[in-house]
Amino acid sequence: MSLASRPPDAVVLARGLTKKFGERTVVCGIDLTIPRGGCFGLLGPNGAGKTTTLRMIIGQSPMSGGTLSVLGLPMPDAVREIHARTGVVPQSDNQDPDFTVVENLRMYARYFGLRPADVAGRIDELLGFLELSDRRDARMRELSGGMKRRLSIARALINDPEFIMLDEPTTGLDPQVRHLIWTRLRQLKASGKTLLLTTHYMDEAERLCDQLVVIDRGRIVTQGSPRGLISEHVEPHVIEVQGEAGSVVPVLGGIPGSRLLTVGETHYCYASELGPVLARLEGAPHLRYTHRTANLEDVFLKLTGHELRE
Amino acid sequence: MAYMNLVLPRPQISALKIWQRNLLVWRKLLGPSMAFSFGEPVIYLLGLGYGLGQFIGEVGGIPYFTFLAAGLLAASAMNVASFEGMFSVFTRMTHQQTYDAILATPLTVDDIVAGEMLWCATKSLLNTLPILVVAFLLGAIENWSALGAIPVFFLVGLCFAGPALVMAALAASYDFFNYYTTLLITPMFIFSGVFYPVATLPAIAQVVVNILPLSHAIALIRPLVAGQPLVDPALHVAVLVAYAAVGYVAASVFIRRRLIR
Structure with missing residues (x-):
């Protein structure tokens, strides 16, 4: 240089x-x-x-x-x-x-x-x-x-x-x-x-x-910029559900246009469209969920993995 | 990058800021600092000087009380610089991370080492001076030539600061300093002529003692305190200056290796 x-x-x-x-x-x-x-x-x-x-x-x-x-x-x-x-x-x-x-x-x-x-x-x-x-x-x-x-x-x-x-x-x-x-x-x-x-x-x-x-x-x-990285790497909608994999994965798994990520007992459903995910959740009233927009933490977890460091 | 550690130190005048920092802290902690440097030599002087002095009378034409006072002044200058260079420098380097803070400013490791060496020497002078006053008040000193010993305290401090800084750079914990204290400082204190003339030692021991710096410090301080003519002053000064110079370069190399990783 x-x-x-x-x-x-x-x-x-x-x-x-x-x-x-x-x-x-x-x-x-x-x-x-x-x-x-x-x-x-x-x-x-x-x-x-x-x-x-x-x-x-x-x-x-x-x-x-x-x-x-x-x-x-x-x-x-x-x-x-x-x-x-x-x-x-x-x-x-x-x-x-x-x-x-x-x-x-x-x-x-x-x-x-x-x-x-x-x-x-x-x-x-x-x-x-x-x-x-x-x-x-x-x-x-x-x-x-x-x-x-x-x-x-x-x-x-x-x-x-x-x-x-x-x-x-x-x-x-x-x-x-x-x-x-x-x-x-x-x-x-x-x-x-x-x-x-x-x-x-x-x-x-x-x-x-x-x-x-x-x-x-x-x-x-x-x-990149925080917003740029979020839109580049992660779907805009994130649904977070707490619970055992056995009760959550059948409900949220395999929705077209979305992907499901499990970290311990927390399940993150990343979706480009919110509608199909909410439709599934309506059929499963026992699941409590939170909906939020994607943030930098999602980018970070996606790129650097979930395993513990140090 | 090992070669980088071997270049000669290039301190600037800003090294004096390190010296100034330590002086400001010293002023705040004057009480404990003095009690530590002052208490022990004065106890030796009173206990051994008055006690043993009764039996010994004179050594080499000097009253034992004066003889001992001169030795203790040299030992004090050695101890003050050694302990400051080991314990205090180690504290600033590790627990307080003072040097990390300073290295984010325009000062460099070379400035830190130069400033610390000057400070160790200054503290040797400052903390040994009160013992000179006490020795005078107790009647051990009757000659104005004793004032000539004051710059020697500084030089002795400079001489012992370098090796102490090297020890601080090598230490993993405070316990490490026990090796240096037990293997070098204490033997020098006992064998280098503080309590009796070096000439009473076996010939081979005299050779070893004369390689180490404390005997040369005493060879300068004792005649000045007792009002006797100096013998080979250039030689003794040269030995102390050589130790200071080699110690400074060594300290720069080792402290740089410790701080710049």
Whole structure:
């Protein structure tokens, strides 16, 4: 890949990105083009290679093969310059436990060569943005998980980055905090920043991402917009029924234009037309069902299978 | 990618941010930090200095109390840097993931290692200085030349920081540090001339002791504290600087291998 053929405004451009740990290949030569602006999702089951890919993009894990440029600069040669313009929200919160909230932000600013006096106003803004203003002098052990995660996001914004990478930003948080974080990420997106996020919450990806790739076993399985992927891979209607296979499969099996998928005791009937499925269900009043539209989780399950990972 | 780990470190001035971070944390945790570095040497000084000193009188023309104080100052500088470089660096590298956070900023592993080495040396100076004051107050020091020992505390810290960082990079848990402490730090403390002159050891033991750095630290600090002329100061400084330089490069290689995977 010569630089001349590089799309002019790709924030991340990876070709043949590969990572080997000894004999084990974790990322198998993937190509990624992350355009400027919007939110790009990296989806996949546990152990798919998401975090390793992210670590390579940020230069914390040397590539075993391939080429990579971030913000138009070569990685790893320009790592300092790339980091100066990038924000990173790590998977696990790693603030300094000996510092207060505001001291953590001040120290992090110093790592970017910013003087605390010059970022005082920015720190106030960020604390307000993430609703931490009343916690500015709290120690880390006094913060809840949701507060720590919000502080991680505030910290990642201290250098006013144009590119923000978030590794599972809402894992383990309660619904209120997740909604707050989603709102803030959408605001960041609206202000022109580029977001790259990994998640295994499909609702999160559907809400936030403009483009996404699904990776599994170190390879890209599919890519596109959430809506595009749903219409490409899954029938529009989904009927979910709980129950033993013996009582459900005779009712919903073999309907033309539909397919039945069983995961444990849950049966998913994917249908292009709703009418024939409802007609069958009318003849089986003992079955309780829910009807919903197809979502990204259906795509994910179809493409990455149903067996447990890890 | 193994070859990548062998390149010489290229730290930048921003390494001082790591040093600054540690100084700010140190200020917050001053009490426990001082109690740890200060308590033990002062107990040795009082217990052995007053107790044994009564029987021993003078060693090589120096009152035993002064002789011992000088040895304990050198040992303190060694211990402070060694423990900071092992336990604290390991904590920042693993449990706190401080370095992971820092590596997302423009700082690099080379900056972290350089900053930590400077910090270990600074902490050796800061935490050994109060022992010098106590030794002075107890009458062990009567010469202004003792002030010349202060930069040596820094140099001794620099010398022991590198190997300690290598240990931190190799450790799977805190227990691993027992090997280094038991096999190197404690023998140096006992055999390198803190409590008695190295010259009293058998010849072969003297060779080993003189290869290790603590005897050279004592050879610089003791005459300064006692107000005697320095013997071969360039040699002793050179040994400590060589340990610091080799330790720095080794620490950079091992910490890089640990953090960049």
